[in-house]
Amino acid sequence: MRSPKDHTEELLNLSPTVLFFRLSVPGIIGMLVFGLYQFVDGIFVGQFVGPEGMGAVGLAYPLSLLNNAVSGLIGAGASSVLSRSIGRRDMETRQRLFPAVFLLNLIISGSLSIISYVYAPWLVDFMGGEGLMLELGVIYMRTIVIGTFFINFAASSNMLIRAGGLMKEAMIFLGSGAVLNLILDPILIKTLDLGIAGAGAATVISQVVSLILSIIHFNSKKTVIKFSLNIRKIDPKHISEILKIGFSSMALPVMAIVEIVVAYRLLNIYAEINDVIALGTIFKIFSLLLPPVWGIAQGMQPFIGVNEGAGKRERLLHGFTVFTVYATVFTTALWAFLAFFPRTVTGWFITDTAVLDLIYHAPRIFFFLYPVYGFLFNTLILLQATGRAKQAAIFVTLRMLLFFVPPMLIICPYFGAIGVWLANPIADLLSSIAVLIALRYFIKSIRRDQVYV
Numbered sequence: 001m002r003s004p005k006d007h008t009e010e011l012l013n014l015s016p017t018v019l020f021f022r023l024s025v026p027g028i029i030g031m032l033v034f035g036l037y038q039f040v041d042g043i044f045v046g047q048f049v050g051p052e053g054m055g056a057v058g059l060a061y062p063l064s065l066l067n068n069a070v071s072g073l074i075g076a077g078a079s080s081v082l083s084r085s086i087g088r089r090d091m092e093t094r095q096r097l098f099p100a101v102f103l104l105n106l107i108i109s110g111s112l113s114i115i116s117y118v119y120a121p122w123l124v125d126f127m128g129g130e131g132l133m134l135e136l137g138v139i140y141m142r143t144i145v146i147g148t149f150f151i152n153f154a155a156s157s158n159m160l161i162r163a164g165g166l167m168k169e170a171m172i173f174l175g176s177g178a179v180l181n182l183i184l185d186p187i188l189i190k191t192l193d194l195g196i197a198g199a200g201a202a203t204v205i206s207q208v209v210s211l212i213l214s215i216i217h218f219n220s221k222k223t224v225i226k227f228s229l230n231i232r233k234i235d236p237k238h239i240s241e242i243l244k245i246g247f248s249s250m251a252l253p254v255m256a257i258v259e260i261v262v263a264y265r266l267l268n269i270y271a272e273i274n275d276v277i278a279l280g281t282i283f284k285i286f287s288l289l290l291p292p293v294w295g296i297a298q299g300m301q302p303f304i305g306v307n308e309g310a311g312k313r314e315r316l317l318h319g320f321t322v323f324t325v326y327a328t329v330f331t332t333a334l335w336a337f338l339a340f341f342p343r344t345v346t347g348w349f350i351t352d353t354a355v356l357d358l359i360y361h362a363p364r365i366f367f368f369l370y371p372v373y374g375f376l377f378n379t380l381i382l383l384q385a386t387g388r389a390k391q392a393a394i395f396v397t398l399r400m401l402l403f404f405v406p407p408m409l410i411i412c413p414y415f416g417a418i419g420v421w422l423a424n425p426i427a428d429l430l431s432s433i434a435v436l437i438a439l440r441y442f443i444k445s446i447r448r449d450q451v452y453v
Contacts (some may be wrong), residue, residue, distance in 0.1 A: 008165075008224075008306060009084055010022075010165070010306065011086075011087075011302055012073065012304040012306060012307060012310055012312065012315075013301055016178065016315075016318060016319035016322040016323065016424045018320055018357075019303055019319070020296075020299070020300075020322060020323055020326050022167070022383065023165065023167045023299035023300070023302065023303065023324060024167075024295060024298075024299030024300060024327075025244055025299075026088070026167035026168045026169075026170070026171040026218075027162065027170075027171070027295035027298050027299035028291075028292045028295040028296060028299070028330070029168050029171050029175070029295070031292060031294050031295030031298065032288070032291050032295065037213055037426065039182060042407060043349060044185045044186060044189050044190075044199060045057050045196055045199050045346055046348075046349040047190070048186075048189050048190050048195075049136070049189070049196050052131075052132045052133045052136060052364070053136050053195075053196050054277060054280055054335055054349055055133045055135035055137075055277050055280050056132075056133050056135075056136035056139075056140055056196060056279065057132075057137075057140055057196070057199070057280065057284075058276075058277075058279060058280020058283050058284070059072035059124050059137040059264070059280070060124065060135075060137050060140045060141040060144070060283070061131065062257045062260055063116060063123075063141050063144055063145065063262070064124070064144070065253035065254070065256050065257050065260070066112060066116070066251075066253065066254075066257065067112075067144075067148060067151050067152055067155070068155075068253040069249075069250040069252075069253040069254045069257075070105070070108050070109055070112060070148075070152045070249075070250070071151070071152040071155035071159070071245040071332040072246060072249030072250050072252065072253065073104075073108070073242075073243065073247065073249060073250035074101055074104045074105055074108070074152070074156040074242060074246060075101075075155060075156030075157075075158070075159030075249070076244070076246045076248075076249035076384055077241065077242030077244070077246025077247075077249070077281070077384075078097055078100070078101050078156065078157065078160055078163070078242050078246070079159045079160060079161070079162065079163035079244040079245060079302075079305070079385075080163075080245045080246075080299060080301075080305055080384050080385050080386075080387060081093065081097060081161060081238060081241055081242060082094065082163045082224070082225060082305075083163045083164075083301065083302045083304070083305025083306050083308075083309065083385060084165065084305045084308055084309035084385075084387065085097075085309065086163075086164065086224060086302075086304070086305070086309060087305065087306040087307060087308060087309020087310040087311075088307050088309045088310070089176070089308075089417055091182075091237065093235075094224060094225050094226075095226070096230075096233045096234060096235045096238060097144045097160075097218070097225055097235065097238060098160070098218065098225055098227060099229060099231050099232075099233050099234050100225065100234045100235070100238050100239055100242060101156055101157070101160065101242075102153070102229055102231075103231050103234060104239070104242065104243075105149060105152050105153040105156060106149065106299075108152075109148045109149040109151075109152045109153065110149060110203065112145075113145045113146070113148035113149060114147055115120035116141065116142075116148070117145045117146070118141055118251050120141045120142050120145070121134075121138050121170050123141065126261070132350075134403055136196045139195075139197050139200075139402075140196045140197065140199065141155050141200075142200075142204060143196075143199075143200030143201055143204070144200045144204065145196045146204060147203070147204030147205075147207060147208065148189075150204065150207050150208045150211055151203075151204065151207045153211055154207045154210045154211035154214060155207075155349055157211065157215070157218070158170050158173060158174060158210070158213040158214060159205055159298070161173070161214065161217060161223075162298050162301065162302065163301060163302050163305065164223065164224035164225065164411065165224075165302040165303075165306075166222070166223075166224075167298075167299055169217060169222070172213075172313050173210050173213040174210060175215065176209060176213055177206040177207055177209050177210035177213075177391040178411075180202075180205070180206045180209055181202050181203055181205075182205035182437065183244065184198075184201075184202035184205060184206065185198070185199060185202045188201055188202050189202075196253075197302045210232075213280075215227055220256050224386040225305075226245070227323070236359065238431040239275055241387075244247075245384055245387060245392075246384075247392075247393050248380065248383070248384060248392030248393040248395070249380075249384065249392075250306070251393055251396040251397060251400070252353060252380075252396050252400070255396060255397065255399075255400030255401055257401060258400065258405065259281075259400060259404050259405060259408075260403065262405055262408060262409070263279060263408060263420045263423075264279065266351070266409070266412040266419065266420060267279060267417055267420060270412045270413060270416045270417070270419075271412075271416045272417075275362075275416070275420075278363075278417070279362075279420065281346055281349045281362075281363065281400075282362060282363050282366050282367075284349050285338070285345060285346075285363050285367070286367075289334060289338075289367065289370060289373075290373075292330060292331075293330075293331060293374055293377050294377060296326065296327040296330065296374060296377070296378070297323075297327070297374075297377040297378050297380070297381040298321060298381070299323070299408070300319070300320070300323040300378060300381055300382075300385075301324075301381050301384070301385050303316075303319050304316055304320065304381065304382055304385035304386060305385040305386075307319070308385060308386045314394065316386075317338050317443060320378065320382055323378055324374060324375050324378045326371075326374075327374025327375065327378055328352040328371060328372075328375060330374065330376045331370055331371045331373050331374045332370075334370065335367065335370040335371050338363060338364060338367055338370070339364055339368075342361060342363055342364040345363065345370075346362075346363055362417070362421050363383040365418070365421035365425070366420075366421045366424045367423060367424070367425075367428060368424075368425040368428075369425045369428035369432075370428075372431075372432045373427055375435070376399070376428075376431055376432065376435060379395070379435050379438075379439060380395060380396065381444075383395065383420045383442075388442075391438065391442070395425045395434070395435065395438065398431065398434055399427060399431040399434075400427075402428065403427035403430040403431055403434075404423050404424065404426075404427035406421075407419070407422065407423040407426045407427070408420055408423040411423070
């Protein structure tokens with residue numbers, strides 16, 4: 001069994017191509033499996049509950065994004081602190097980090113859980129839910145929020161495992177929960193007749209199991225960071241650094257919530273109920289397309305952070321290029337399947353042929369520029385892992401608010417739902433141009449050994 005020291009030396013010395021297969025391939029598998037939580041829920045709800053259930057899960061999707069925001073805020077920030085401390089051989093920081101992660105999860109997730117449960121009917125109604133779709137959406141949301149703390153603590157803990165370069169272990173822990181979710185979904189939804197509440201309960205139970213496995217790992221000899229709930233060890237400067245760096249990861253799903261709310265409101269005004277169902281289906285497809293991209297980026301994160309901490313910046317830039325090339329090849333392959341077989345993919349969620357005939361084209365338009373996602377997400381992780389919180393936050397805000405929402409507002413009043421479908425590729429194109437310009441200056445600053453501002 002390799003020691004934590006062995007993992008550090010590999011991150012500092014092995015070829016980036018070798019590290020891609022050691023870090024990002026397990027990351028892809030792990031995050032794909034993680035994406036199955038939403039993906040499988042969508043399939044089983046669509047098959048066993050019906051189109052209204054599918055729409056209801058889509059209406060509750062912002063809650064999943066809020067959980068992603070919290071786990072990203074804490075997990076991404078702590079991961080950056082951890083990986084750079086590994087590169088600096090800073091043992092004290094590693095000893096103080098886990099209690100900070102626990103406390104932040106407890107406070108933020110606890111608050112989110114209470115607020116979401118109380119205001120669930122208003123939130124689902126605001127998203128455009130009505131009738132049976134509103135009723136089912138509230139049931140699903142309230143079931144999920146009961147386990148908010150466990151969901152977010154499991155996710156942020158898994159990020160810490162990945163930050164230490166133990167991608168295979170992180171994949172196994174995520175995978176175990178996802179397999180359990182796959183088993184529990186049909187049992188709870190259909191066999192025990194819990195309906196849409198069963199889908200939510202399956203997700204919560206599975207995440208609790210993932211968390212337990214992670215805690216066991218943090219008590220083993222293999223980990224680079226030990227399990228501890230001793231809040232007296234917390235250093236306020238670590239809390240501050242976690243929140244600053246993690247803000248961009250939090251902003252990504254929060255801004256996405258803004259996008260989703262605007263999209264649903266516009267569809268309710270300018271489109272038909274089938275278009276609302278189409279948007280819910282797009283989110284389910286996104287739950288399959290996003291995890292592998294994020295898995296590659298997360299696999300790259302410990303490489304970037306450890307080499308930044310060790311001052312090996314030319315190696316850092318070379319590795320970023322290698323990881324991004326592989327990411328682009330991977331996203332292009334996934335995009336090709338969706339582009340050539342959109343009806344097949346959409347049909348995984350929609351069994352009503354009449355509805356399927358009307359909406360199957362929407363995902364193909366929405367994800368038209370999906371191949372650039374590897375480049376965009378890798379750049380975000382590059383900024384986070386090197387501690388450049390401000391630049392990461394600016395990048396996310398531009399992509400989500402300035403480049404996405406205005407096109408929807410301009411196009412929808414004239415062309416209806418097509419405005420929502422086209423807004424995403426427009427935002428992807430503008431984001432790619434902006435990131436290319438910013439990355440050019442970032443690389444220059446790295447090579448001048450200066451902080452990029």
